[in-house]
Amino acid sequence: MRQPTITQLIMAFTLATTASAFFRLPCKSPLVVERADPVISPGKISGHVHSIMGGNGFGFEMDYASTQLSTCSSCTVTQDMSNYWVPTLYYKAENGSFISVGQNGGATIYYLQRSDPTDANYPHIEAFPEGFRMVAGDPMLRSYSDTNEQNAITFACLGTNTPETNGFPNIKCPDGLRVQVFFPSCWNGVDLDSANHKSHMAYPSGSDHGSCPGNFTRLVSIFYEVIWNTPDFDGLWYGDSQPFLLSSGDQTGYGYHGDFVNGWNVSTLQAAVDNCTNLSGVIEECPYFDFITDTAAQACVIPPSINEQVFGVMPNLPGCNVVQNGPAISEAQSKCEAPTQIGPFQLPYVDLTSSKGFAYVGCGSDPGGQPRTLLGVQANNATGMTVEYCVDYCVSRGFSVAGLEFSSQCFCDNSIPADRAPIPSLEPMCSAVGNCAMPCSGDSKEVCGGASLISLYQKCKGNGSPCENIHLPIINGSMSTGSTSKSPVHLQGLSSSAEPSSSALTSATSSSSVLPTEESTPATSSPFSTTSAETTPLVATSTLLTTTSISSAGYDVDTNGQSPSSTYHNHHHTHSHRARVGIQGYPTAVTA
Numbered sequence: 001m002r003q004p005t006i007t008q009l010i011m012a013f014t015l016a017t018t019a020s021a022f023f024r025l026p027c028k029s030p031l032v033v034e035r036a037d038p039v040i041s042p043g044k045i046s047g048h049v050h051s052i053m054g055g056n057g058f059g060f061e062m063d064y065a066s067t068q069l070s071t072c073s074s075c076t077v078t079q080d081m082s083n084y085w086v087p088t089l090y091y092k093a094e095n096g097s098f099i100s101v102g103q104n105g106g107a108t109i110y111y112l113q114r115s116d117p118t119d120a121n122y123p124h125i126e127a128f129p130e131g132f133r134m135v136a137g138d139p140m141l142r143s144y145s146d147t148n149e150q151n152a153i154t155f156a157c158l159g160t161n162t163p164e165t166n167g168f169p170n171i172k173c174p175d176g177l178r179v180q181v182f183f184p185s186c187w188n189g190v191d192l193d194s195a196n197h198k199s200h201m202a203y204p205s206g207s208d209h210g211s212c213p214g215n216f217t218r219l220v221s222i223f224y225e226v227i228w229n230t231p232d233f234d235g236l237w238y239g240d241s242q243p244f245l246l247s248s249g250d251q252t253g254y255g256y257h258g259d260f261v262n263g264w265n266v267s268t269l270q271a272a273v274d275n276c277t278n279l280s281g282v283i284e285e286c287p288y289f290d291f292i293t294d295t296a297a298q299a300c301v302i303p304p305s306i307n308e309q310v311f312g313v314m315p316n317l318p319g320c321n322v323v324q325n326g327p328a329i330s331e332a333q334s335k336c337e338a339p340t341q342i343g344p345f346q347l348p349y350v351d352l353t354s355s356k357g358f359a360y361v362g363c364g365s366d367p368g369g370q371p372r373t374l375l376g377v378q379a380n381n382a383t384g385m386t387v388e389y390c391v392d393y394c395v396s397r398g399f400s401v402a403g404l405e406f407s408s409q410c411f412c413d414n415s416i417p418a419d420r421a422p423i424p425s426l427e428p429m430c431s432a433v434g435n436c437a438m439p440c441s442g443d444s445k446e447v448c449g450g451a452s453l454i455s456l457y458q459k460c461k462g463n464g465s466p467c468e469n470i471h472l473p474i475i476n477g478s479m480s481t482g483s484t485s486k487s488p489v490h491l492q493g494l495s496s497s498a499e500p501s502s503s504a505l506t507s508a509t510s511s512s513s514v515l516p517t518e519e520s521t522p523a524t525s526s527p528f529s530t531t532s533a534e535t536t537p538l539v540a541t542s543t544l545l546t547t548t549s550i551s552s553a554g555y556d557v558d559t560n561g562q563s564p565s566s567t568y569h570n571h572h573h574t575h576s577h578r579a580r581v582g583i584q585g586y587p588t589a590v591t592a
């Protein structure tokens, strides 16, 4: 479908009915990036890496009660402790290495009040019940067929006027690659989940709009957008095909998918679904929600508990996924030497309390375009930086605070400015682990800060007071309360070992009527016809978001138009006030 003009968009908004009301929930950063998927692989390591957003009650095995144990979320509404996840994006280098692609913020989750006059309870739209979960898309797919499920997954090449595609676009995207999943909104009204995590749900006739099959009832529609910093790799394309792939080894993109585990206060979500029907999408206009700050949301992370590298340059994809581009359905991945056991939390610090008398005080900030957080001395070591090296360096120069940043940088001082200190004192609700997650250049098992984020260590007082690392308030959301059994709603045909089979997926999707493909939708259709009045707002909101989400993540606010990485390197020399934070600073080819 051709992208509508701004005038068309404005007209579509103006004329839209409440059927196209929506609100956008910002998730400011990933909660954790690891091979976890408590829906498809409960209690086990997932086959591939996911970027997981939402409440810190997340665990490898979790239920609604786990979500409600959360003390923070990486999304900003306090009444929502849901989890939202998608596969992580990687770059495949010409020499065979894989490099993680930076995620621009976390995700934007659209909640859309879409219904249809043929709905069983029209115009009623229901909030997700407690214990509800679902999956959209199929990681095994490597080819396109014209199903509602596949049409619900789209790639928007930001900064171009090209149509959205169902797989990776084979062109560079100047403003990043936004990958989008529209979830099914028709519910069988009974089951919170199903064996394939899909068949309790169905797509409406138009995939993102239209009538539900049979007597299915309407739930609020959700739509995920995640933006990847693919321009960091613009200088590193080679051959005839685009160089990106999903964590599952999928270079086609057809295996993209999304998972949702409901963690809402259901009555709050219902009130919002019923009454927050402004057409602006601005979630702050909804009076039922309370918000945490962006900083608190960004600081809400949990440490991974699988002992493998997921960021930076790697010889294999995590989990040793091999590149499989089909067109046949993907085979199960080989496991090579990838971990098969969930381990203890991989704490984001090295314990130097007894060896060096230094304690980890947390992940602080070092915003671009402002004076450094630690102003003593600085050492860079592109290949040999470790926490021990930095602490020794600072001690040798007579300093009592050491900070590591961006994998290879070490800073020293004798105090930490309060406004750059780790979050807990400022935001009691958030877990304060922070987003320091970059492997050290000299030891990929150690963490050396992030982009504009600094891993801080401080000399212990020694006057008889204990030398202790900061206590990280980690919630382990592993299912322990078993409260879903109280629910009157059943889990349809659920067995914990059930994996979706391709035949189940086919039958689940083939029962719904078929969406016209993007190509077959007449480009000239009036935005005011019934069909396009429903579809256009989605395109419109997505398109409009191109500007807003990128700005809010701080990229195009940058005055000198540099890539995030180069901006970072030069931030002492610019007066850029790009919003700090939120940008996961993974090592990229640009910085390598």
Ligand SMILES: *[C@@H]1O[C@H](CO)[C@@H](O)[C@H](O)[C@H]1NC(C)=O
Pocket (backbone or CB within 6 Å): 093, 094, 095, 096, 097, 313, 589, 592
């Ligand atoms: C492969 O190429 C990437 C990107 O240029 C580079 O970062 C990486 O170090 C290379 N790996 C090896 C093993 O040479």
Ligand SMILES: *[C@@H]1O[C@H](CO)[C@@H](O)[C@H](O)[C@H]1NC(C)=O
Pocket (backbone or CB within 6 Å): 188, 189, 190, 214, 215, 216
């Ligand atoms: C919908 O219909 C099917 C069979 O036609 C029935 O089993 C199911 O209970 C119905 N669901 C609802 C929500 O009425």
Ligand SMILES: *[C@@H]1O[C@H](CO)[C@@H](O)[C@H](O)[C@H]1NC(C)=O
Pocket (backbone or CB within 6 Å): 265, 266, 267, 268
């Ligand atoms: C959900 O929110 C409502 C309205 O704020 C509140 O009264 C209720 O206690 C909350 N429910 C739970 C389970 O927290």
Ligand SMILES: *[C@@H]1O[C@H](CO)[C@@H](O)[C@H](O)[C@H]1NC(C)=O
Pocket (backbone or CB within 6 Å): 271, 274, 275
């Ligand atoms: C939503 O609006 C309706 C109609 O104005 C009102 O009756 C209802 O109480 C509202 N719901 C909530 C949760 O305030």
Ligand SMILES: *[C@@H]1O[C@H](CO)[C@@H](O)[C@H](O)[C@H]1NC(C)=O
Pocket (backbone or CB within 6 Å): 275, 276, 277, 278, 285, 286, 287
């Ligand atoms: C709609 O937006 C206005 C502000 O633009 C706000 O005052 C009002 O509360 C909003 N109403 C709803 C139902 O969201």
Ligand SMILES: *[C@@H]1O[C@H](CO)[C@@H](O)[C@H](O)[C@H]1NC(C)=O
Pocket (backbone or CB within 6 Å): 305, 343, 344, 345, 476, 477, 478
């Ligand atoms: C979380 O709790 C479960 C159940 O108590 C335990 O088996 C698991 O090891 C814990 N996970 C971590 C990472 O500590």
Ligand SMILES: *[C@@H]1O[C@H](CO)[C@@H](O)[C@H](O)[C@H]1NC(C)=O
Pocket (backbone or CB within 6 Å): 380, 381, 383, 384, 385, 386, 389, 442
């Ligand atoms: C980099 O760090 C390593 C130790 O990890 C050290 O041996 C080496 O001398 C350092 N290089 C520079 C240039 O400081």
